[in-house]
Every structure is written in C-alpha cells, then in structure tokens.
Amino acid sequence: MQSLGAKLKALRAEKGLSQRRLAARAGVSNATVSLIESGRTDPSMGLMKRILDALGVSFAEFFAADSFVREKYFYRHGELATISDGPITYLQVGSDLSASQLQILYERYAPGADTGQSMLSHDAEEGGVILRGRLEVTVGDQSQVLSAGDAYRFPSRLPHRFRNVGSGECVLVSACTPPSF
C-alpha cells in the first residue's frame, strides 16, 4: 500500500484545504493531520474516517485507487468484447468514436439473445431505456426484468449481462461513457 500519509496529503491538496482547515472540519487537531501526512503516526480507523468525511470521501472511495490499477488491466478485454454481432444488432450513432467520450447505441435483441456475462473493467458508466420487449438485466448479484419505459444505469466496472427473455424482439437505446482519464 502506498504511503497513507502521501495519499491523504494529495487528496487534501486536491480539495485546496490547509491542514488546519481540514482539521477544523474533521474535529481533530492540526498536529494530527501533520503527523499522519508525514507518516509519523498510525491513526485510528475512527479518526481517519472523520478526516475522510471532512474531505467528502468514503473509505471505499479512498481506497478505490488501489484497485483502480487492477481494473485498468481488464480495460482491453472490455473494449474488445463490446462490439459483436450474432442475434444482437448494434446500431452505433456516429462512426468514428476514437476521440469521443460518448457512445450511443440503438440495440435490437432477437428472442433469446444473450450477451453472456461480460466484465468491463474500465471506469465508465452505462445506462439505457427499454423501448419494446422484455429484457433481463443482471448487474453484480442483482437481476431485474425490464419492460418498455423502464430503464437501467450502473458503473461498467460491475459484471453485467443482458438477455431477451420475451417472446418477441427487444429494442432499446443505450449510452456509455468511455474512460475520461
């Protein structure tokens, strides 16, 4: 694990706060912030939580950077799996998305069409609105069957799956933001 103090220091700088101002918000002493950032002390969980709260960052978010590197490894996999044919037809809005931040698709699923489990590891978001038919959407350990008018939206890093569980064709419009940095 990278130096906890260095990480905190960087985060504080990012928010544009001084040690004293942060300490005041968190209800701790400025000396404590100084000692933590310089690695001269090993703060308690509760204290660290108060400081992170003052920065508007949860523990999960604070440590997300650690696993971010790992998620970046799967980035290519996700990219390659995105475009495929078969029983599913993707109509992409626009042709050259190489320098784009937004991808919009008009998707048509034949009856029974299934994307299978896909693990897109890039830091992106996606969502969509169902126009016709019945689509089973699975995200993580949650699963729902959506009908016309319903919608979904989730971080792409979560494992997800789409399956047409209706008797007819399923049509939807989806959007996805590729990684911004």
Place this chain on the structure above:
Amino acid sequence: MQSLGAKLKALRAEKGLSQRRLAARAGVSNATVSLIESGRTDPSMGLMKRILDALGVSFAEFFAADSFVREKYFYRHGELATISDGPITYLQVGSDLSASQLQILYERYAPGADTGQSMLSHDAEEGGVILRGRLEVTVGDQSQVLSAGDAYRFPSRLPHRFRNVGSGECVLVSACTPPSF
C-alpha cells in the same frame, strides 16, 4: 464506523478462523481482536491492515460492499425523475448525478415545443435517437429534420436548438456527458 467490528466478525467467521488464530496470523493479540469486534476500541489503520492482510482482504475490498449496496441500477418507468420545462418533459434515468459522468433522458416534446438557442461552453458531448414524431435539430449553421429511427450527435460547445416541427408529440432518448443539469 458503526459496524466495523460486526463486519470484521462476519468476515472472520466466513473464513472459519477463531479470534486467536486470526490474531496469530496477523501478529496481534487475541484480546485486540475481541475488543475490535465488540466495538470497545478504535483500532489503528496499520493494525487493521495487518488483520485484513491475514484474512486475505484489502482495504478496498473490505469497504467495497458499502458503496455498492446502496446503488440503484434499475428504474421502473414511473420512477424516472421528471424534469419539466414547459412543453418539454424530461424523464431522467437516476436522481443524483452529482458524481456521475453520464446523463440519460427520455424526452417528450409537445407539438411546437422549442428549446431556443442554447450553448454549453464546457467540454461535453450529447446525442440521441428519435423514437416518434419529427424533430428539427440545429447545430451550428446546419439544420435537419429527423424522424423515428434517425439520430444526432455533436459536441455541446456548439450552439444548438431542438424544435418539434411535427403535428404530434415527439419522443426521443438522449444522452449527455457530463450532465448539463
């Protein structure tokens, strides 16, 4: 910091370890594990890390559950947040997009509805697919009338305008990154 002890206890039970055995692996005293699990002490970050290491779990993984549990991925049509702007109705997928990079809208234009000239200066992109009706889209000095199945897509920094030129309602699904409101 309510259930840190409870969470650790559950995780330890899941791994089938006793307090003493876990303590031995982590190089801490069994009393410490007991005190943490019962919430009678506030352990230091370093100590907690040693314990989590002994359990084969990173900080990021340990806290990952917190941020994922609350997230909502599915929205019934009636749950879509309504943003009304006169003759134009926006149904937004998701309610709080403050930490989001993607906004998806289900839009309904009454006959004659017009957004007027608008220009977003920030670096964003937007696009959409027409589902019903006839929509005149003006971007820069270009203008087109789109019908069901047609689509558009452009950088938000360009001046643009939407107008329902059909006799009936116009419906579309749009996406924007980052959110404009």
Place this chain on the structure above:
DNA sequence: CGAAATTGTTGATGATATTCAACAATTCAA
C-alpha cells in the same frame, strides 16, 4: 466421567496516539 485444549472476555500495565501550545517560515495588506 474428567482432563486438556479451545473458545471469547476482562483488568492492569506499558506503549502509542492525540492534543495543546508554542515555534519559525511564509503570505498578505497597510
């Protein structure tokens, strides 16, 4: 049954974190 091992808990003690206050260095405004 009964002895030995293992479970989780608790009080006293040494170790360490946290605070308070003062410090020099820097920035800002008069």
Place this chain on the structure above:
DNA sequence: TTGAATTGTTGAATATCATCAACAATTTCG
C-alpha cells in the same frame, strides 16, 4: 517596512490503544 494572519512543524502532557495474563464457559477426546 511593519503588523497581522496563515502555513506546516515540533515538545510536553494527556488520553487511548494494544498487550499480557488470568478468567469462566465450552468443546474435544481419553
């Protein structure tokens, strides 16, 4: 320049943690 405010850093005092050892309760096995 001068004074006031802010920056991050330390020494001494206090509060808290982490440990050791002993405890009762339970399980294991002869």
